[in-house]
Every structure is written in C-alpha cells, then in structure tokens.
Amino acid sequence: MSTVTIGLRLGRTLDGQRVTAPRDTVDLDRLSPRARALAQAVVASLGGKVGPIWIECDRPYGESWAQRPEAERAAYADPDRDARHVRQEWSAWDRFYADAPEDAYWYLERQASKIPEGWHVIGPDPHTPVAGAQQPAEDWFAEDVAEHLGIAVSGVRTTLKRLGVRPYRHESAPGGGVRAVYAAAAVRAAHAARPGRGARTDLQQRP
Structure with a gap:
C-alpha cells in the first residue's frame, strides 16, 4: 500500500x-x-x-x-x-x-x-x-539532501517545502543550534515524482 x-x-x-x-x-x-x-x-x-x-x-x-x-x-x-x-x-x-x-x-x-x-x-x-x-531506516540532513538533489545546502529548505517534504524531527547540531532531520525515503520519492525541468505545472492537461 x-x-x-x-x-x-x-x-x-x-x-x-x-x-x-x-x-x-x-x-x-x-x-x-x-x-x-x-x-x-x-x-x-x-x-x-x-x-x-x-x-x-x-x-x-x-x-x-x-x-x-x-x-x-x-x-x-x-x-x-x-x-x-x-x-x-x-x-x-x-x-x-x-x-x-x-x-x-x-x-x-x-x-x-x-x-x-x-x-x-x-x-x-x-x-x-x-x-x-x-x-526511518535512513536519516538525512541538509547536506545529504543537497547532494541527492544536486543543489546548494542553502536551497534545501525551500526546495523540500515546494516538494511537500517536511523534517520529521529536529536535533542538536554538532556546532551548536539545531538541525532538521529528514526521512531519506520521503526525499527520494518526492524527487522522483517532481516535474522535469521547464515543466508548466500551472497548466492542466486536457483530455
């Protein structure tokens, strides 16, 4: 299912x-x-x-x-x-x-x-x-997501928000502060389902 x-x-x-x-x-x-x-x-x-x-x-x-x-x-x-x-x-x-x-x-x-x-x-x-x-079987942090998506770390939060993926928890970061933890499976699935470059997602396909 x-x-x-x-x-x-x-x-x-x-x-x-x-x-x-x-x-x-x-x-x-x-x-x-x-x-x-x-x-x-x-x-x-x-x-x-x-x-x-x-x-x-x-x-x-x-x-x-x-x-x-x-x-x-x-x-x-x-x-x-x-x-x-x-x-x-x-x-x-x-x-x-x-x-x-x-x-x-x-x-x-x-x-x-x-x-x-x-x-x-x-x-x-x-x-x-x-x-x-x-x-999850595998935790991903912003750096892991950036590598998988081929984007800068600074763009991870915005990109994942657009794809509908949210962190499932937050934890203390090694250098202080907190960092988001994502389920790797959720990131992979959302990335695989995203429209191709240049796709017009605002247009609906007519029968």
Missing part, C-alpha cells in the same frame, strides 16, 4: 459553507515515518476519516521509576504493570477545511509534529498496530 485516499478535510469551507467533504490521495512514501503512521491510522478508521486514535509510550512504565529511591521502588513496584507500555487516546487533529489551500502532506506532517516525543502511533484500535517502527 503506497497510495491511499483518505478523508482529512471537513465538510465545510473556510467561510462556513457546508459542502461534501473532499478526500485526498496521498503517496505514503512522501511522508515522514510518524506522518505515514497517522495516514495509515486514518485508513484503518471508520469511513477512512480522521478520528480518535491510540498512541503508545516507547518506554515501559517501570522506567519512569528508575531514578526514584530504592526503598520507594521496592514499595510500589509491580512487575506486570511496570513491563507494560502506557497507551492513551489522541484526537488533537487540527480543523482542515474543505477549501484550505494547504495540501494533505503539509497537514499530516503538522499533525505528526503534535504527537509527543517518545510516543508512537498505534491506530484506531489500541490492540492492532497499523504500522511498524516509526523511525
């Missing part, structure tokens, strides 16, 4: 008119791992539309006690409970109006950024994960 058609938008326009809620077709390979998992959760939801989903903490509950005094750990430890991963419902979807100018990739990446660090998406059923590991 590489391409899915899902209901992300409301049946209402920005000025409040009621309309049939449009559906968006999304290439999963163009999404960061967490945004991809969100899209797969929508696919598995009732009607293929956004709704409450479940997320799970990456670390078992017992690790939260690791820094507590030994006597306190001994008094309150519960092996069965401490081995479990905490799960909770998540439904903090932004309103995505039918005529909003942003595309589905932007919307999904924005929602993915709201999932707390150290948690991952399960899906609409807390007992049935919709996706595998939500970390």
Whole structure:
C-alpha cells in the first residue's frame, strides 16, 4: 500500500459553507515515518476519516521509576504493570477545511509534529498496530539532501517545502543550534515524482 485516499478535510469551507467533504490521495512514501503512521491510522478508521486514535509510550512504565529511591521502588513496584507500555487516546487533529489551500502532506506532517516525543502511533484500535517502527531506516540532513538533489545546502529548505517534504524531527547540531532531520525515503520519492525541468505545472492537461 503506497497510495491511499483518505478523508482529512471537513465538510465545510473556510467561510462556513457546508459542502461534501473532499478526500485526498496521498503517496505514503512522501511522508515522514510518524506522518505515514497517522495516514495509515486514518485508513484503518471508520469511513477512512480522521478520528480518535491510540498512541503508545516507547518506554515501559517501570522506567519512569528508575531514578526514584530504592526503598520507594521496592514499595510500589509491580512487575506486570511496570513491563507494560502506557497507551492513551489522541484526537488533537487540527480543523482542515474543505477549501484550505494547504495540501494533505503539509497537514499530516503538522499533525505528526503534535504527537509527543517518545510516543508512537498505534491506530484506531489500541490492540492492532497499523504500522511498524516509526523511525526511518535512513536519516538525512541538509547536506545529504543537497547532494541527492544536486543543489546548494542553502536551497534545501525551500526546495523540500515546494516538494511537500517536511523534517520529521529536529536535533542538536554538532556546532551548536539545531538541525532538521529528514526521512531519506520521503526525499527520494518526492524527487522522483517532481516535474522535469521547464515543466508548466500551472497548466492542466486536457483530455
């Protein structure tokens, strides 16, 4: 399953008119791992539309006690409970109006950024994960993207924004500050699908 058609938008326009809620077709390979998992959760939801989903903490509950005094750990430890991963419902979807100018990739990446660090998406059923590991097999930084696309490092952010690719996280840079981390698969897929040089993307092909 590489391409899915899902209901992300409301049946209402920005000025409040009621309309049939449009559906968006999304290439999963163009999404960061967490945004991809969100899209797969929508696919598995009732009607293929956004709704409450479940997320799970990456670390078992017992690790939260690791820094507590030994006597306190001994008094309150519960092996069965401490081995479990905490799960909770998540439904903090932004309103995505039918005529909003942003595309589905932007919307999904924005929602993915709201999932707390150290948690991952399960899906609409807390007992049935919709996706595998939500970390990419390969991380790319701006320098890697620039080399792959054949552009200057200074142009990476603008180019990827135009292609609909967003960083899936940020981390401390070796020289200080922060740097964006991209999923290599998302960059490759977006680059492969981009129009050729000189293409008029503002024109629609007539039948």
